Amino acid sequence: AQKVTQAQTEISVVEKEDVTLDCVYETRDTTYYLFWYKQPPSGELVFLIRRNSFDEQNEISGRYSWNFQKSTSSFNFTITASQVVDSAVYFCALSEAGNNNDMRFGAGTRLTVKP
Amino acid sequence: NAGVTQTPKFRVLKTGQSMTLLCAQDMNHEYMYWYRQDPGMGLRLIHYSVGEGTTAKGEVPDGYNVSRLKKQNFLLGLESAAPSQTSVYFCASSYMEWETQYFGPGTRLLVL
Numbered sequence: 001a002q003k004v005t006q007a008q009t010e011i012s013v014v015e016k017e018d019v020t021l022d023c024v025y026e027t028r029d030t031t032y033y034l035f036w037y038k039q040p041p042s043g044e045l046v047f048l049i050r051r052n053s054f055d056e057q058n059e060i061s062g063r064y065s066w067n068f069q070k071s072t073s074s075f076n077f078t079i080t081a082s083q084v085v086d087s088a089v090y091f092c093a094l095s096e097a098g099n100n101n102d103m104r105f106g107a108g109t110r111l112t113v114k115p
Numbered sequence: 116n117a118g119v120t121q122t123p124k125f126r127v128l129k130t131g132q133s134m135t136l137l138c139a140q141d142m143n144h145e146y147m148y149w150y151r152q153d154p155g156m157g158l159r160l161i162h163y164s165v166g167e168g169t170t171a172k173g174e175v176p177d178g179y180n181v182s183r184l185k186k187q188n189f190l191l192g193l194e195s196a197a198p199s200q201t202s203v204y205f206c207a208s209s210y211m212e213w214e215t216q217y218f219g220p221g222t223r224l225l226v227l
Contacts (some may be wrong), residue, residue, distance in 0.1 A: 003226060004157075045158075045205065045218035052213075059125055103148075103174060103216065105157035113176050 002027045006106035012113050013082055021077040023092030029053075031097035034068065034075045039108070040088040043073050048090075050077065060115045082113045117141055119147035127225045128196045136191040136222050138206030146209045147189035148173070148216060149181060151202040158205060164189055172227070196226045199218050 003026040013019045013087065036048040043104055049059060059066045063080045079086055089110045095103040130139030138147065145166050150158040150173075151162040166181040178200060180192045189208075193200060203223050207216040 009155075036216070037218075043203070044220050046219065047215050050215050093158075097213060102160055102163075104174075105159070107155055107157045109206075 002024075002029075002032070002094050002096050002102075002104045003090050004106035005107050006058065006082045006090075006092055007086070008109045009107070010110045012112045012114065015084060016077060016081050017113075019078050019082050019111065019113075021079075021090050021092075021111065023075045023106060025073050025075065025092070025094045027073075027094060027096055029096040033095045033097075035093040035095070035103070036066065036075075036077050037093065038088045039091065045091070054061050079111075082111075084113050084115055088109060088115045117144035119208055119217055121204075121219040121222050123222060124220070125223045125225075127148055127227065128193075129227055132196050133192070133194050134196065134205055134224075135193075135226075136184060138189045138208075138219055139187055139216075140159070140206075140208040141187065141216070142208060143186070144206075144210050144213075144217075145186070146212060146216075147178070147183065148190065148207040148209075149191045150207065150220075151175065151200075152205060153202050157177075161191065161204075169200070188207045196224075198226045200224065201226045 005024045032053045034051045038046045067076045089108045091108045092106045119140045148163040148214040149161040167186040206219040209216045
């Protein structure tokens with residue numbers, strides 16, 4: 001079965017620092033989808049990005065960037081010049097094409113950005 | 116569009132009581148999901164539905180039942196609540212399989 005590991009339970013940085021959140025996944029499928037969600041203190045889950053297994057291009061969206069490497073089964077998320085509003089729990093998730101209705105989440109990384 | 120809404124936002128139950136959580140979406144999505152979120156464990160899928168009238172088990176289905184009588188609604192039922200079901204419950208929906216799931220605001224449930 002698929003598995004997602006977010007080894008960093010908590011990270012604390014000072015505003016304007018860059019920070020990388022790690023995500024390592026396990027799957028037997030060749031077709032799969034990876035996601036990142038943000039859960040701010042208010043509790044809702046906010047979609048950030050979806051990537052399929054055939055698209056290894058890195059993605060940049062403003063201060064956010066994602067590094068997908070199939071060779072190391074990783075899908076890491078970097079926030080550049082972090083801000084206090086980035087404080088949240090970030091979840092990485094994996095959905096296999098052959099088991100697509102069972103999206104597996106990592107345990108999450110709590111990011112605290114201090115002013 | 117309201118997106119995905121959940122009712123109620125918070126509920127306290129005594130062990131053995133029953134309740135139903137309601138999820139509604141106005142995006143005409145075929146797929147709907149119920150997750151529970153526990154500290155340190157991320158989200159785990161309870162049940163899901165691939166269309167009106169269909170339901171299927173997820174990773175942690177025991178103690179829960181679901182129904183999808185209308186496309187826009189997905190109900191999660193607890194017939195006899197247990198303290199182990201204390202959690203935050205999230206509903207989600209997606210247009211198709213593999214597509215992005217959009218989440219509701221969550222329901223915090225406390226079982227005493």
